[in-house]
Amino acid sequence: MIARSAHQRSAYAVTLHPQCIGEHVIPFNRPSFHGNERLYMEQAITNGSISGNGEFTRKAEAALSEMHDGAAVLLTTSCTHALEMSARLLDLQPDDEVIVPSYTFVSSASAFMWNGARPVFANSRADTLNIDPADVAGLITPRTKAICIVHYAGVGADPREFAELAERHGIALIEDNAHGLGGTFEGQLLGTFGAMSTLSFHETKNITCGEGGALVINDPALVERAEILREKGTNRARFLRGQVDKYTWVDIGSSWVMSDMLAAILAAQLEGFDEIQERRLALWNRYHQGLADWASEANVLLPCIPVEAAHTAHMFHLRLASLERRDAFIQHMQERGVQTVFHYQALHESPVGLSLDQAHACQVASDASHTLVRLPLFYDLSALDQQIIIDAVTAFK
Numbered sequence: 001m002i003a004r005s006a007h008q009r010s011a012y013a014v015t016l017h018p019q020c021i022g023e024h025v026i027p028f029n030r031p032s033f034h035g036n037e038r039l040y041m042e043q044a045i046t047n048g049s050i051s052g053n054g055e056f057t058r059k060a061e062a063a064l065s066e067m068h069d070g071a072a073v074l075l076t077t078s079c080t081h082a083l084e085m086s087a088r089l090l091d092l093q094p095d096d097e098v099i100v101p102s103y104t105f106v107s108s109a110s111a112f113m114w115n116g117a118r119p120v121f122a123n124s125r126a127d128t129l130n131i132d133p134a135d136v137a138g139l140i141t142p143r144t145k146a147i148c149i150v151h152y153a154g155v156g157a158d159p160r161e162f163a164e165l166a167e168r169h170g171i172a173l174i175e176d177n178a179h180g181l182g183g184t185f186e187g188q189l190l191g192t193f194g195a196m197s198t199l200s201f202h203e204t205k206n207i208t209c210g211e212g213g214a215l216v217i218n219d220p221a222l223v224e225r226a227e228i229l230r231e232k233g234t235n236r237a238r239f240l241r242g243q244v245d246k247y248t249w250v251d252i253g254s255s256w257v258m259s260d261m262l263a264a265i266l267a268a269q270l271e272g273f274d275e276i277q278e279r280r281l282a283l284w285n286r287y288h289q290g291l292a293d294w295a296s297e298a299n300v301l302l303p304c305i306p307v308e309a310a311h312t313a314h315m316f317h318l319r320l321a322s323l324e325r326r327d328a329f330i331q332h333m334q335e336r337g338v339q340t341v342f343h344y345q346a347l348h349e350s351p352v353g354l355s356l357d358q359a360h361a362c363q364v365a366s367d368a369s370h371t372l373v374r375l376p377l378f379y380d381l382s383a384l385d386q387q388i389i390i391d392a393v394t395a396f397k
């Protein structure tokens with residue numbers, strides 16, 4: 001093992017196995033910075049404007065809009081808040097249902113509950129772990145108002161099939177695209193299939209500003225109300241554009257505007273986006289090549305990428321044969337100085353999920369919560385560290 005600097009040690013010591021303290025430890029994630037982050041933050045300070053809707057908000061929104069074929073993009077304080085905005089824009093009523101994957105982050109379901117609807121949990125496909133279209137088709141009822149799909153690990157979740165299903169039933173399609181910025185399915189960008197899609201810029205995402213998100217609005221009819229909801233229910237955005245001479249309270253919204261200080265970091269990260277994606281993809285491919293033989297011998301599943309999908313290398317995961325094997329693997333890696341983590345716990349089995357009393361089984365989601373583990377994958381992961389990880393993984397028998 002290689003000695004680490006004192007600074008690196010102190011940053012990660014809390015997560016370490018006692019054997020590793022003082023040794024080289026490879027973290028699961030580390031945010032990376034690409035050039036102009038500090039400069040733009042200083043400029044935001046110099047501009048004297050660090051609340052929302054400033055120069056860097058406009059810059060980042062324009063860059064994201066260009067990446068989404070010109071759709072309106074509103075930066076928000078998080079992906080969770082962007083999902084809450086999308087739910088509010090659907091005008092959900094207490095008996096309404098929104099179909100969501102069980103295997104996802106809490107926010108993909110809670111955002112709709114927060115707005116009065118009932119989440120209905122769908123199972124995942126066994127290969128990609130994305131929400132299963134066949135399962136969703138069987139869950140649609142007259143109460144269904146929307147389907148929220150998640151492009152898990154940045155791999156497209158059959159978005160065309162879901163868009164057609166939603167259209168056939170006259171319901172909305174929302175894409176929780178927290179992992180999938182820049183990914184495509186059948187050549188079309190993820191996030192452009194549904195009426196709305198949401199992005200996350202949390203520290204663990206491919207590009208980050210610490211905490212942040214965005215609402216991408218593909219249906220032009222929703223844009224004006226979205227601007228109002230984000231600004232505490234006021235028409236302040238119209239006022240700032242000189243379209244009204246004063247602004248006032250016109251709807252029930254909240255405070256979902258990102259600070260220009262964070263938008264400054266995000267604008268710089270967006271400039272480095274192509275380079276970040278290229279590097280992450282190279283790391284992802286190296287894992288795939290380096291682990292393929294071991295995985296087939298050890299009865300471990302590597303990520304599956306359908307031919308229609310160009311993925312974003314958001315994560316590299318393994319699926320082991322059982323919960324016991326997965327926990328033993330995490331322990332094995334920890335003892336070798338590599339931090340690996342499990343991911344979502346199936347929502348239908350959570351305390352809130354159970355309280356909804358849904359009889360529908362989501363077996364693939366349950367299995368994934370027990371068997372999946374994620375390897376370190378971040379821009380600054382060195383070739384040497386990645387080799388250490390691959391060697392540690394393949395030593396697990």
Ligand SMILES: Cc1ncc(COP(=O)(O)O)c(C=O)c1O
Pocket residue numbers: 078079080081104105107108150176178179199200201202212213
């Ligand atoms: C699929 C998915 N949706 C939403 C979120 C929430 O993102 P945020 O932390 O930006 O609210 C996450 C968080 O990782 C996620 O994985």
